[in-house]
Amino acid sequence: MQMTTTPLALAIALTLLSGCGGGGSDNKISGSDDSSGGDDTSGVTSKTIDASDSSRYVYLNLDTGQMIDMTAAEAAASTAWHLAFSRTNIQLNGGASGPGNVVGAVGADQADFYDASGNPNASVFLNATANSELEHLLAAMSEPSSWTGDALTSLFGSDWYVYDHSNGNVTENANNGFLLRSAEGDSYARVRTTDFDFPTRTGDGIRNFEFSLNVQAAGTVQFAGPTLTFTGSIPATGGLACFDFDTDTTVDCETSDVWDLQIGFQGRDIILRSNSGPSGDGNGGVFGPFEWSDLSTYTSATSDPDSNNISARYTADASSGIFTTSSWYAYDLQGAHQLWPNYRVYLIDTDSTDAQAPVYALQVTSYYGASGGSGQPTIRWTTADLTATTTP
Template sequence: MKHTQLAFLIALSLGLAACGGSSDDTPVNVDTGVGVDDGTEDTGDETQGSTDEPNDEGTIYGPFSTGSTAEPVAVYFDLDTQSQITLTEEEAAVNTQWDIGFQRTNVFLNTHQEAPVSLYFTGNNADFFDDEGNAIADSFLNATADSELDDYLTVTASDIPDDAEFVSDSETQVIGTTFYNYDTTTHVVSAADDVYYIVSSDDNYTKFHVTDIVTEGYGMGELTLNVMHQSVLDGQTEFAEAVAVSANLVGCTEAAYIDFDLQQTVTASDDWDISIPCSDGAGEFAINLADDASVLRTDAQTYAGVDDAAAAFYGFSSETVSAYAISENNWYYYDSSSHLLYSQFGVYLIKAGDTVFKMQITSYYDEAGTSGNYSFRSDALTAE
């Protein structure tokens, strides 16, 4: 493992993996046959795929290829012109023309416009879930773009909520301040021992939570974790019994390091998984991941172990991640039998500038079954 602290996450995370790779076919508007930019040439703000005549409501755009898991490609789409804009990630970070982007399973909004693009979920697919909120698998597996067209067409400008209901993308941290509680009245810091984290590192998995924090001035004098290690390399399929690991930070002059394989503190020159930074002779209230580690926040009961074959679908990420507005009501259903992603055919309202658009993702695969190829509907909503 590398010993440096986790670098700040790039603006777009790579997302969950799914079956298949990239396609070499030029994507087209599946209703009109009009070719669209396939992302192979850097054309800056140039747009392709739009026509002089407006498309019929419910026209499906795509498929737009977002590459493979190993080589992801971001697709940037301008809702005003209903066309793709070819940009590098660096260009997209300052470009204000695109409204919505796609990269593997992630769907993200442009937060660089004067008013960040924002999203609202209409809740149109409530019948795809039972009374307890559990997904009804057959509803997703049997739904098609044709069967869910009416759901899309019935959404009109009258369904646009107040601006306060729209949510933009933001950045958040998986661990961040969630491992401790702070009482603003007594100013006492205590361990949030009901919050668990699973770290993927060195081809193994480790579930841990903080069980005790001893303060030292304005910092941490000692931090104690319960560490439950799963050595995939040794054939383990579940987390082992918890082992207590403590880091003494009183009078520290450098960060403390913990190796989950050894389940003990180590030095900066060793292979470590997490570190606790030091400042003014005490530990800072932070837990940093090694560069090559990823993390998932969970609870005590949900995971007894990690299925290594399906680990790509668990949602592991870097410590600092983009919190996508669409994730609260995500666009896909994952079928654990086929390992395929099915659209939930949710209808989203997207506010870009003064215009509100509706959008429905219809597929994540092209005709050859290659994943990462988005097709979707999108139309501007105007008062009737």
Template sequence: MQIDATSSAEYVHLNLHTGQAVEVAAQSEVATEWHIAFRRFNVMLNGGTSGPGDVAGALVAAQDDFYDDNNTPITSRFTNATADSERPVLMAEIAEPGADDWIRDSVTTVLSGTSATDGGWYLYNPADGTMLPNPDRGWLLRSGEGNSYARMRMTELTFDTRSGRGVEHFRFEFDLQPAGVGQFTGQAAFEGLIPPGGGEVCFDFDADLIVACSGTDWDLKLGFLGRSFYLRSNGGVSGEGSGAAFGPFDWAQLATYTSATMDPGGTPLAGLYVPDSSSGVFSEHPWYAYNLAGQHRLWPNYRVYLVDTDRGDDAAPRYALQITGYYSDAGVSGHPRIRYRPVPATQ
């Protein structure tokens, strides 16, 4: 089947049981009847951070022969492959993925660290379960309105993860670059607590106020839910605004900046800000290669993904899915072609 996913703003949501598109009246977070969604070449599943379902995916046919030992696409392999030649890959017997092979969609943000103990803006001590601020790391942040900026870091944190007292205190400090201004001219501070039951707190650095986590007013969100402790900017998959972030930086370096839109050497920075995005099996294991032989096109690699429509239900239908194209018969991009088949859980 072929999907018209030409919109750059809206996803097309598909129910794999019926093979029909599903109208999602509001954001995908409120709809459970869809399993997979497409927007241009982007693909997401209804689970994790992309929706309220428990859909997950696993790569079951990697098509390694499409790539050389350096993971560089082999042009001739891509250009000679066809939907017919790669159909046996979809129809082949599938080995059951391991528990760690299943991937739910998650948020990717530059407001993070490199490991479980280095969260970027905090440091975790597994010996006693405490989290401490990391004032040696900083970021540049664009506001939810998209017209002002700030330099930020965490300077205070009291959070004993084993005490049951929640986040007892936190503080982020900001140097502000208001709308229409080319350098830092003021300061703000975001501080507060999150109770033991968890929650989210949002801050408007222009107003120097804690605000509701809705609309475009908020610029930075701090959340503590379950085992997750996170920051979000108000843009991309995390909010309705135009917010984004750039970093991380060593604070000693970032402290030399006088502007969030121009580095000390005079290089413009506005184009380097990155909004929060969604990551999943289709982004960790892309279904295509681009710009082969100098042609600005997408070529499918005919990988096969196993989609479990409800990881919490052993009886839920599962499907082997393959993306076989991206262009309409008239050559218009944004028309992914997919095919899929049911796969018993015991195969």
């Protein structure tokens, strides 16, 4: 049985939703001023954005309210945009998502939209409207105690290791495993961590690591051959190590573009990545985690033991932040395969290095355009009414 954790379930839901609903893709960059929610309050800007193309992001400047027509390569070098949109995904221009210094926080959590267990309260979602939730956008809010920038995420998450809070040691979690797609996108491996020794408080670095892999070669449908091992260590200064499972070779992360699995650390932070998304230029991806007792029974990385095709279940590495950790929507309420906003208010600091830079309060009020097409979120924002947090 595949394990589920809240962050991973959310990441998988984002992937599934990228193809959900009508509307398709017309490759337009657009954003129309919109007051269809009844928002005529002075100082509030509302905009419907065409983010229906799951293969690209579109970019918005909150100061001007204008969309900026640019390629991904241009956006990667530009501070002119603040938010990027693709289907349900919203990124900030900062951290792993861009060269800017944009950070975010939750200003109004909308806790009443969820029960004590964190499950959506369908009645609240279905009865809320843009008008009824406008007051939260306009309310005075305390300045956040902390802000969040976008960071790189992978479905490897933290399920491949165990952290001991008593001594700071990180060790292997051999009870979990993953399916990994290669950089070339045509071969696969079943992988788990079989040895890991990282005492984070001693300054020794990663003393040793070992990942065990079973490979399904390109053009085949089953795992075959011996179990491969990716082993090594990383010094206290930090760094990266990369493995190409097609050739059973440890490769240089800087000069090779065919690595499939990357392990690294800096300070006390450790990463495990596939060659995909912001992690690399390849077509890699991850599916999991699985309990190893279940995954060890798989004979293929493209079909499960019941012969269901799982080749589309792999997820590329991505960058995400406050809009992912505190999602703006619920999906499939009462069996309806649609998406409803929770009207959370997000605070967006447009430049964390400049105390005078504008800070905006922002809500997502819809995911569907005027004709009902999905991937056309409507957002509204205004200058945030923040009061400084004081210490008694």
